[in-house]
Amino acid sequence: MKRKDLLGLLDCTAEEIDEILTVGLNMKKLLRAGKKTLTDLQGKSVTTLFYENSTRTRCSFELAAKYLGAHVVNITAASSSVTKGETLVDTGKTLDAMKNDVIIMRHPMGGAPRLLAETVKAHVVNAGDGMNEHPTQALLDMLTMRENFKSLKGLKVAILGDIRHSRVAKSNLYGLTKLGASVSMYAPRTLMPAGLDKMGARVCRSREEALDGADVVMGLRIQLERQQGGNFPSLGEYAKYYGVNEAVMNYAKKGALIMHPGPVNRGVELTSGLIDGADSRIEEQVLSGVAVRMAVLSLLTKGEK
Amino acid sequence: MIYKNAEALIGGELKKVDISVENGIIQQIAPEIKGEGYDLKGLTVLPGLIDMHVHLREPGFEKKEDIESGSRAAVKGGFTQVCCMPNTKPAIDNKVTVSYIKARAREVGLCKVQPIGAITVGQEGKDLAPIGAMKAAGAVAISEDGKSVLETKLMANAMQYASDFNLRCLCHCEDKSLVDGGVVHEGYYSTLTGLKGSIRAAEDIIIAREICLAESLNLPVHICHVSTYSGVQLIREAKARGVQVTAETCPHYLTLTDEVIKDFDTNTKVNPPIREEKDRLALIEGLKDGTIDCIVTDHAPHHEDDKRVEYNLAAFGISGLETSFALSYTALVKSGELTLAELAEKMSTNPAEILGLQGGKLEVGAPADFVAVDLNAQWKIDPKEFVSKGKNTPFAGRKVYGRVKCTVVDGEVKYEEK
Numbered sequence: 001m002k003r004k005d006l007l008g009l010l011d012c013t014a015e016e017i018d019e020i021l022t023v024g025l026n027m028k029k030l031l032r033a034g035k036k037t038l039t040d041l042q043g044k045s046v047t048t049l050f051y052e053n054s055t056r057t058r059c060s061f062e063l064a065a066k067y068l069g070a071h072v073v074n075i076t077a078a079s080s081s082v083t084k085g086e087t088l089v090d091t092g093k094t095l096d097a098m099k100n101d102v103i104i105m106r107h108p109m110g111g112a113p114r115l116l117a118e119t120v121k122a123h124v125v126n127a128g129d130g131m132n133e134h135p136t137q138a139l140l141d142m143l144t145m146r147e148n149f150k151s152l153k154g155l156k157v158a159i160l161g162d163i164r165h166s167r168v169a170k171s172n173l174y175g176l177t178k179l180g181a182s183v184s185m186y187a188p189r190t191l192m193p194a195g196l197d198k199m200g201a202r203v204c205r206s207r208e209e210a211l212d213g214a215d216v217v218m219g220l221r222i223q224l225e226r227q228q229g230g231n232f233p234s235l236g237e238y239a240k241y242y243g244v245n246e247a248v249m250n251y252a253k254k255g256a257l258i259m260h261p262g263p264v265n266r267g268v269e270l271t272s273g274l275i276d277g278a279d280s281r282i283e284e285q286v287l288s289g290v291a292v293r294m295a296v297l298s299l300l301t302k303g304e305k
Numbered sequence: 306m307i308y309k310n311a312e313a314l315i316g317g318e319l320k321k322v323d324i325s326v327e328n329g330i331i332q333q334i335a336p337e338i339k340g341e342g343y344d345l346k347g348l349t350v351l352p353g354l355i356d357m358h359v360h361l362r363e364p365g366f367e368k369k370e371d372i373e374s375g376s377r378a379a380v381k382g383g384f385t386q387v388c389c390m391p392n393t394k395p396a397i398d399n400k401v402t403v404s405y406i407k408a409r410a411r412e413v414g415l416c417k418v419q420p421i422g423a424i425t426v427g428q429e430g431k432d433l434a435p436i437g438a439m440k441a442a443g444a445v446a447i448s449e450d451g452k453s454v455l456e457t458k459l460m461a462n463a464m465q466y467a468s469d470f471n472l473r474c475l476c477h478c479e480d481k482s483l484v485d486g487g488v489v490h491e492g493y494y495s496t497l498t499g500l501k502g503s504i505r506a507a508e509d510i511i512i513a514r515e516i517c518l519a520e521s522l523n524l525p526v527h528i529c530h531v532s533t534y535s536g537v538q539l540i541r542e543a544k545a546r547g548v549q550v551t552a553e554t555c556p557h558y559l560t561l562t563d564e565v566i567k568d569f570d571t572n573t574k575v576n577p578p579i580r581e582e583k584d585r586l587a588l589i590e591g592l593k594d595g596t597i598d599c600i601v602t603d604h605a606p607h608h609e610d611d612k613r614v615e616y617n618l619a620a621f622g623i624s625g626l627e628t629s630f631a632l633s634y635t636a637l638v639k640s641g642e643l644t645l646a647e648l649a650e651k652m653s654t655n656p657a658e659i660l661g662l663q664g665g666k667l668e669v670g671a672p673a674d675f676v677a678v679d680l681n682a683q684w685k686i687d688p689k690e691f692v693s694k695g696k697n698t699p700f701a702g703r704k705v706y707g708r709v710k711c712t713v714v715d716g717e718v719k720y721e722e723k
Contacts, residue, residue, distance in 0.1 A: 010497075087614055109617040110499035111569035130617070132499030167499060194502070195493030229485065 001299040005117040005124040008133035009174040017139070017175055020295050024143045027298075028291035031067070040298040041070035044101040048074045049091070050127070051082050051107045056262060056286070057127055057137075061104050064293035070102075088112060092119040101301060105129075110167075123300045131165055131193075136296060137261050138171035140288040142179065144281050145216055147288075148257060153180035158210045158252070160244055161220025161269050163187040163196070168261050169220060173201050186210035188242055190231040207242065211251040218259040219244055219269035235268050245271045257281050306716060307342030311677065313350035315667050317646040324350070326673040329715030334669060343718065345677050348710055351649045352667050353385025353674030354630060357446075357656040358475070358529060358553060358601035360622070361387070361418065364405065365394025370606040370694045372406065375626070376415035378604070378693035380720035382626040383709040385416050385674035386657075386664055387604075390450040391423040398423035398434040400442035407443045415719045416712075417674075419445040419662065421475065424463045430455055433463060440470040445660045448475035448529070451576070453511045455481060461518050468524050473551075473659065475527045478511035478536070479577065488617055490578040494563045500616055505533040505584075508577050512536045516543040516550055525549035527659060530603050532558045532577040534587030541596040551659050553599040554588050556632040557623055557699065561585070565699055571612045571619035572699040575605070589642050598655045600648075602629045606695020624695030628686055630678065632700065634707035645680075673716035682708035 001016050009017065030038070046065040050058050058074065065072045082088075088107075095103055096119075104125045105113050110132035117124040128134040142152060149155055157176055163169045163185050173183050177200040184202040185192070186209070197203045204210040211217060222238060232238050239245075249256065258270060258280040266272050275282060308324040315322065315334060323338040324331060361375035370378075379387045389406065391397035397406065403420045410418030422439035424447045426432045436447055447467050453476065454460040464474050484503040489495050491502025512528055516539060519526040531537060531554045543550045557575060562582050565573040573579060591597040605622020612619050633652065637643040643651070657665025664674045686703045688696035712720040 082615070083618065087610075089613055107615070109615040112615045114569055115613075115615060130499050131501070170496075170499065193496040194491055195496045198493050199497065 003300070005113070006135055006296055006300065007113050007117060007124065007126045009135045009138055009171045009178070010133065012178070014178045017142070017178060020139055020292065020299060021143050021146055023299060024139065024288070024292040024295035025146065027294040028143070028288060031287060031291055036067045037069070038067055039069045041065060041068035041301060044301060045071040045073065045099065046102040046104065046297070047095055047100045048072070048127070049077070049095070049103055049105045050075065051077050052128070054106055054127070057106065060286070060289045061127060061293050064290050065297055067290070068294055068297055070297070082108065088115055089119050092116045096120040096122055102297060125296060125300070128167055130167065132167055133171045134167040135171050136289070136293050137168045138175045139292040139296070140285055141172055141218065141259060141261070142175055143288040143292050144259065144285050145257070148281070149215065152176060155181040155216065156184070156214045157181055157216045157218065158184045158186070158214040159218045159220060160186045160207065160210060160242065162191045162222050163220065164191045164193045165223060166220050172218070173199060184210040184214065186242070188232050188238070207244070207248045208251045211248055214252040214256050216257045216259060217244055217249065217252055219264070221261065221263065222265055222268055235265070239268050243268055243270065244274065246273055249274065255279055259285060261285070307338050307340050308350070308713070309342040309344050310346040311348065311350040313667055314352065314646060314649055319349065319645070324667070324673070326716035329673055331667065331669050331671050331673045334667065345711070347679065348677040349645070349680050350667070350675050350677050352653040352665055353676055353712065353714065354383045354652045355386040355656040355662065355665060356384050356602050356604065356626065356629070357388045357599060357660055359387045359389050359604040359626065360392065360606065361389040362606060363393065363409065364402065368608050369611070372409045372418060373413045374692065374694045375604070375606070376410065376413045376418065378626040378691065379416040380712040380714070381692055381709065382628070383630045383676035383678065383712055384626060385676065385712060385714045386419065386662060387416060388419040388421050388445055388660065390421055390448060392428060392450050396423045396428050397421065397444070398426050398428065400435065400438040403439050403442035403444050416714055419443070419660070421445060421450070422447045424449045424454055424474065425459070428452065430459065433466060436467055436472065437470055440472055444472070445662065446473050446475050448477065450477055452481070453477055453479050457514060460515070461522065464518055464522060464524050464526060471661070473525050473527050475529050476511070476515045477529045478508050478515065480507045480510045483507035483510065488574060488578070489566050490563045490580045492563060492581060494566050498566055498569065500566065503578065505535050505580070508533050509535045509539060512539050516540070516548055519550055520548045525551070528552040530555050530558070530577060530601065531588065531591070531597060532580050532584060534584045537587045537591040537596055541591065541594070544596060551598045552596065553601045554592070554597050555601055555603045556625060556629050556636070558588055559585060560632055560636050561699065569616050570699060571614070571616055572623065572697050574616060574619050574621055575623050576621040589637065592637065592651060593642060598651065598659060600629070600633050600651045601656070602626055606693050607697045608694070609696065612697050622697065623699065624691060624693050624697045626693060627691050628698060628700055628705070630709060631684070631705035631707045634680070635705045639706050673713060675713050676709055677711040679708045679710050680706065682706065684708055
């Protein structure tokens with residue numbers, strides 16, 4: 001893979017995604033074998049720069065970098081600091097001057113990692129930007145699917161939840177369709193953005209339609225903090241009409257995988273029975289996350305002294 | 306002074322004439338006037354362009370623009386008269402600020418600057434600004450600019466009260482609750498970029514409200530920077546049933562579609578947002594059939610500091626004075642959509658009529674405000690050449706036709722290309 005930054009899957013080729021997944025699968029094997037002292041990033045410094053709260057993603061990136069032998073520094077800035085104080089461009093220049101090799105950024109606004117990447121010499125990895133992209137989440141989802149299905153070609157993936165505000169849905173849509181999978185999406189109309197069909201999604205008007213013949217069913221978090229504007233009446237009503245439960249799972253293929261980027265609202269996006277059931281891969285996704293982030297960091301910095 | 310050998314737009318037709326000027330007034334327009342003069346051979350002369358919607362930023366935001374730099378940009382763009390919006394600091398919501406702007410513009414002495422007063426004190430949407438006093442000091446219209454007066458009753462009062470002073474309300478149409486923090490047009494490209502979009506109805510609902518008020522009260526109203534196809538249709542239908550509504554649009558809505566946001570270029574961030582091809586085509590259609598009366602720039606200069614940030618945080622606006630004529634000429638006249646005479650109406654005659662300003666026509670007895678352009682000159686837009694402090698344009702690198710060579714205000718050459 002020859003690129004400076006990983007900003008999203010929209011501008012990645014199928015070959016690049018395939019390469020990341022292949023390396024990621026290998027990393028996952030090593031992790032399972034307890035190998036956590038790799039040297040891919042030895043002598044390199046990695047900074048995580050998070051303008052949004054995150055425990056799992058930041059922790060996952062930090063461990064990935066550490067397992068590869070990097071020095072890691074974490075900066076957590078309150079969202080409010082985006083609008084006051086130092087500009088992103090100036091922050092980037094400062095981090096660059098400190099000889100950072102990789103900056104991993106999460107930011108509440110779409111396009112921010114791109115602005116940073118244009119400013120700094122360091123590699124930039126997007127750890128989620130507003131409603132734009134979250135490439136490593138999609139990559140870890142795809143890695144988890146590949147472990148189960150060998151190939152993603154022809155796979156039917158259903159994504160249900162708050163699609164409108166979801167960078168995960170979009171990165172998955174780009175990545176999955178590039179590798180030949182088909183993606184169905186369903187949400188209350190208030191939580192469906194415009195133009196998804198033009199981006200290659202199968203936009204559905206019912207849970208049953210979305211789940212029909214699905215190999216993978218992915219729930220997306222209903223972000224409680226984003227539901228002030230009356231997108232739906234209550235969580236109870238959401239669960240009843242839009243949530244995934246055992247009954248609607250009958251429309252999916254038998255044994256279809258249950259996935260969720262977490263954290264889950266139990267009984268809202270998915271029932272507890274499905275979350276804890278045999279077909280759930282939610283915990284597996286977490287390990288995939290560390291592995292795929294190791295792959296991304298390793299590939300981006302490969303061949304550098 | 307005699308301006309000689311001009312191909313001038315007189316009464317809707319291009320005629321080879323000389324124009325003699327005394328005391329700032331056109332004295333004679335004739336095929337050959339004896340005497341020495343200023344040679345305009347090879348150039349086309351149009352009535353001085355009038356932009357009824359600009360932001361000059363002074364007082365308060367002189368880092369972005371001031372009356373001097375804005376006036377310089379205006380005459381370079383062929384404008385002899387500009388009307389400046391009240392979102393300054395302090396806002397133009399009092400007679401002192403109106404007087405200050407008039408005085409400062411006279412000192413600068415380039416183009417005529419006509420202040421537009423705020424509708425409410427501090428543009429806060431609560432109490433009516435001193436509309437009578439602002440008119441007495443020289444305000445030519447009132448506008449809440451950059452937002453709508455949210456309280457409908459207050460808007461009705463403003464229209465009625467302003468009409469006593471023969472002032473028109475210029476309405477920025479935006480339903481705040483529907484926009485809800487949106488920064489681009491909602492559609493495929495807002496989903497693609499993850500930038501929050503706002504739907505056409507956010508603009509159309511307030512256009513419809515202002516039309517309803519104008520119709521109910523039998524008063525005139527002017528709709529600012531129309532950007533939606535549906536807004537054009539609302540205005541067209543209102544005009545057809547006799548509502549006194551006039552409207553403007555801007556070069557960027559006539560030349561760009563929302564695809565330009567896909568690379569997060571903050572120079573494409575403007576309010577209302579750049580919309581889709583069907584909106585662009587409808588706006589051109591609206592210009593052709595008279596639904597849209599004027600082309601304005603909504604000149605909104607910003608410092609690089611306000612644009613070299615995250616898209617959400619970037620300031621709204623495009624620096625437009627120095628590109629407006631060429632963009633409009635290329636997109637509308639060169640392409641055969643409008644005649645040159647029609648373009649001059651949209652960019653000069655109609656704004657003058659709507660606001661009751663002098664100018665807008667080349668005729669004996671009128672102020673000698675005109676612009677000489679080389680219609681065949683092709684050039685590439687380069688923000689580095691802007692004299693405006695605002696270099697913020699999404700048109701960098703675009704090839705256009707029509708170059709302003711000379712701008713004359715009250716008979717004096719205020720700009721000429723070296």
